[in-house]
Amino acid sequence: MSASETTMPKSWRLETKPHKFCPGCGHGLVLKVLGQVVDELDIQERAVFGCDIGCSLLAWDFFNIDSVQTHHGRTTPVITGIVRANPSLIGIAYMGDGGGYAIGSQHLVNAANRNDKIFVLLVNNTNYGMTGGQMAPTTLPGQITETTPYGRDVDETGSPTLGPEMVAAISSETAYVARGTVSNMSKLKKFIKRAMENVVAGRGFSFVEVLATCPTNWRTNARDTWKFLDEDMKKYFKVGEFKTLPTEREE
Amino acid sequence: MKRLAKVVIAGEGGQGVQSIADILAEAGNEEGLEALYIPNFGIEQRGGVSVAFVQIADNLIGSPKFEKGDVVVALSDRAVNRVKCHVGANTIFVYDNSLIEIAELPEKTDDYIEEEGECRPVEKEDQPVSLPDKIGKVIAVPATDIAKKELHPRVFNVIILGAVVEAARIVGEDSIKIAIENNLGKKFDKNPELRELNFRALQKGIDIVKEALVRS
Amino acid sequence: MERAIKEEKRVFMTGNEVVAWGALAAEADIMYGYPITPQNEVMHYWTRLAPKHGRKFLQTEDELSAGFTTIGGVLAGRRAFTATAGPGNILLQEPVSMAEMMRLPMVMAIMQRGGPSTATVIYSQQEVNLTTSGGNGEALRIVYSTATHQELYDYTIKAFNAAWKYRFPTFILGDGYQAKMREPLVMYNPQDKGVEMAASEPFVGKEGKFGEGREPAHLRNAFSMEEELYEVVMEHIQDYNKITPQIVEYVSLGCEEADLVIVAHGIVSRAAVAAQEKLRREGYRVGFFRPITLRPFPVRALRKVCKSTSKFLVVESAFGQLARLVKEALFGLEAEMDEIFMPGLGITSEKIIGHVKKKSELKV
Structure with a gap:
């Protein structure tokens, strides 16, 4: 294990650690990788980190990076607006599945389609965590949530949204699109780094969805949490790169 | 005496109603006067009667739309009914009698009646074409026929513009010619004959109204 | 920044074009917008002018995005x-509430159309409630209601300066008539007139x-404790109250010796002034009062008027939206209120x- 994986990223804000996420939550892992990538690319002072409302809001003071809280679903346009006005900044829009795929889906679709030079990082934990565990666009068929107490009925409520697949289908050739998981941190880091490099180079829109854990609302113990992430979620959500530069593409 | 001229022009889409109004208002601006032009726009515009309101005055103009016009112009049957509520006892009403037949034109009346009725036009397809009882003056301008026979069908609306200029008597010929240049100058540069044609059409409209006003 | 208007000149144009030129003169850097009638030509003119002057434009997916990208532009330090x-103004209220909480100087031009719902694309004064108090908070915004093209130009410039000086979201409230009509105005470079340009x-x-x-x-705009929020909001309210006397603008004509005062705002105030002048000439003792800032409202000035006249006639192209502000301003005083309410009609x-x-x- 290298030093960078054991110590805190330089871009982390020490005063706000330990962080406020629930025990076992996937957000901390995603933000750790993001911090490492910011360090490695040396963009801490050029980056602007926008937080959606929901659990992602708790990341608002996570980094020593210029950070701004926005509204639920509106992080993508705020970050788009910043980067359009000042293209020398590196815009990161951080959100959950509800913010990205439900209330803010029009923004995600259109920012992707316009090829806005921003990085959208979306955490998929199959539910609305902050509001108490309601069904999200990504809730699995049959999954029990507060608003699907008898399990998600796909005839009534549709199937889980496949975000990266959708974004890959509508985005430009210079976009970067991937789905990672907190169960494979080295792969996740590779994806996030490539996404960020794509934005730093001003090449195109970058989007990474991360499969993440939510034991609090899943009401799972450690073993079941991991099983849900690695077995159940992976049945629907394929991990890998959906759009990348041909030179970087790997099978 | 403070000067103020209120003009309503109405017709079918493609008749150049808005261009006439725009050029007239621009001429007012060229004279250094206050000038306000407002089209009626919106969903109604598509397939409906096209109406334009113009006011030219010494002082800042009040509301963009108004009840009674000093000059009201109608260029189609529907347009007559659309704007007749703007026709008052002091209004000069101008219409194209080569397009519109108004059965019985009322007598000219001298007594002025203050009217406070609001103009609420109703557009109905089967309405008979009629005018209010009290009108200052009705002037028929066979612009379509004249344009076809003597000039060019395209300058039909410039004949009407000339008629409005003479009826409203608030902008001079020079200003109106500058405003026409501002709007059509590029076309004139390509084809200088057009300038001559437009100015002749303008004069035609002026002359018809001048004569009609002398006769009365 | 290169001056967009080299010298003072009289022009004859539509109100939407005036707003685009006003924004250019106000050194606006970037516009974000979504099509809706009757404001479309603001974008049309801006997109023609902007590249020639090194300014930018982004067409967004809706007015939520237009508002939040505008916030992004402001966060980046640009006059956006x-x-x-x-209906676009309804969506815009969400980003405006964020701007109120975070004191972000976003600037918006509203060209009121008929309401509720899709209604007409033509005209109304029915967006007064929404524009003066549309958010889920204390309505800490500045709203200038213009009446002429000269004012559209002047107040577009003023809106950027007020927003950046005081850090409250600022509206220029026009209407469909103002948007689409043409009339003359004088365009100028604000610096040449001694206008202080607030730095961004x-x-x-x-x-x-x-x-x-x-x-x-x-x-941040989110807080975990009631007390935290209370402190922040009260500080904003105190700031707002403190600057109110510097922001408030109104016109008062002949109110000192009047039996009746006509109250109107925006384009309707032009009809009201004309009526007041004519009635005065005919011997009627009529006054005229027009709030230029609808928020903050000229409360003190109107209460002063009420001390000499207690009869008011509120005239508006809405059903009592201005009247509500007038009544609130006059609360506790003895006043009679007559009305001409014509929602969506000139x-x-x-x-x-x-x-x-x-x-x-009211005989002579």
Whole structure:
């Protein structure tokens, strides 16, 4: 294990650690990788980190990076607006599945389609965590949530949204699109780094969805949490790169 | 005496109603006067009667739309009914009698009646074409026929513009010619004959109204 | 920044074009917008002018996005604005509430259309409630209601300066008539007129290294405790109240010796002034009061008027939206309130004169 994986990223804000996420939550892992990538690319002072409302809001003071809280679903346009006005900044829009795929889906679709030079990082934990565990666009068929107490009925409520697949289908050739998981941190880091490099180079829109854990609302113990992430979620959500530069593409 | 001229022009889409109004208002601006032009726009515009309101005055103009016009112009049957509520006892009403037949034109009346009725036009397809009882003056301008026979069908609306200029008597010929240049100058540069044609059409409209006003 | 208007000149144009030129003269850097009638030509003119002057434009997916990208532009330190109307103004209220909480100087031009719902694309004064108080908070915004193209130009410039000076979201409230009509105005370079241009500065992405005169910004609009929120909101309210006397603008004509004061705002005030002048000439003792800022409302000035006259006639192309503000301002004083409410319909001076004359007690 290298030093960078054991110590805190330089871009982390020490005063706000330990962080406020629930025990076992996937957000901390995603933000750790993001911090490492910011360090490695040396963009801490050029980056602007926008937080959606929901659990992602708790990341608002996570980094020593210029950070701004926005509204639920509106992080993508705020970050788009910043980067359009000042293209020398590196815009990161951080959100959950509800913010990205439900209330803010029009923004995600259109920012992707316009090829806005921003990085959208979306955490998929199959539910609305902050509001108490309601069904999200990504809730699995049959999954029990507060608003699907008898399990998600796909005839009534549709199937889980496949975000990266959708974004890959509508985005430009210079976009970067991937789905990672907190169960494979080295792969996740590779994806996030490539996404960020794509934005730093001003090449195109970058989007990474991360499969993440939510034991609090899943009401799972450690073993079941991991099983849900690695077995159940992976049945629907394929991990890998959906759009990348041909030179970087790997099978 | 403070000067103020209120003009309503109405017709079918493609008749150049808005261009006439725009050029007239621009001429007012060229004279250094206050000038306000407002089209009626919106969903109604598509397939409906096209109406334009113009006011030219010494002082800042009040509301963009108004009840009674000093000059009201109608260029189609529907347009007559659309704007007749703007026709008052002091209004000069101008219409194209080569397009519109108004059965019985009322007598000219001298007594002025203050009217406070609001103009609420109703557009109905089967309405008979009629005018209010009290009108200052009705002037028929066979612009379509004249344009076809003597000039060019395209300058039909410039004949009407000339008629409005003479009826409203608030902008001079020079200003109106500058405003026409501002709007059509590029076309004139390509084809200088057009300038001559437009100015002749303008004069035609002026002359018809001048004569009609002398006769009365 | 290169001056967009080299010298003072009289022009004859539509109100939407005036807003685009006003924004250019106000050194606006970027516009974000979404099509809706009757404001579309603000974007049309801006997109033609902007590239020639090194300014930018982004067409967004809706007015939520137009508002939030405008916020992004402001966060980046740019003079950013948007323009909308009607249903678009409803969506815009969400980003405006964020701007109120975070004191972000976003600028918006509203060209009111008929309401509720899709209604007409033509005209109304029915967006007064929404524009003055549309958010889920205390309505800490500045709203200038213009009446002429000259004012559209002047107040577009003023809106950017007020927003950046006081850090409250600022509206220019026009209407479909103003948007689409043409009339003359004089365009000028504000600096040549001695207008103080409030400086803009970035909230994020500032120059410099952390720890060397720069700290990372952490900007918030969410709070976990009631007390935290209370403190922040009260501070904003105090700031707002403090600057209110500097912002409030109104016109008062002949109110000192009047039996009746006509109250109107925006384009309707033009009909009201014309009516007041004519009635005065005919011997009616009529005054005229027009709030230019609908928020903050000229409460003190109107209460002063009420001390000499207690009869008011509120005239508006809405059903009592201005009247609500007037009544609130006059609360506790003895006042009679008459009305001409014509939602979504233009109001002429003839209409006002006819109404006043019908009131027999107001004889010459």
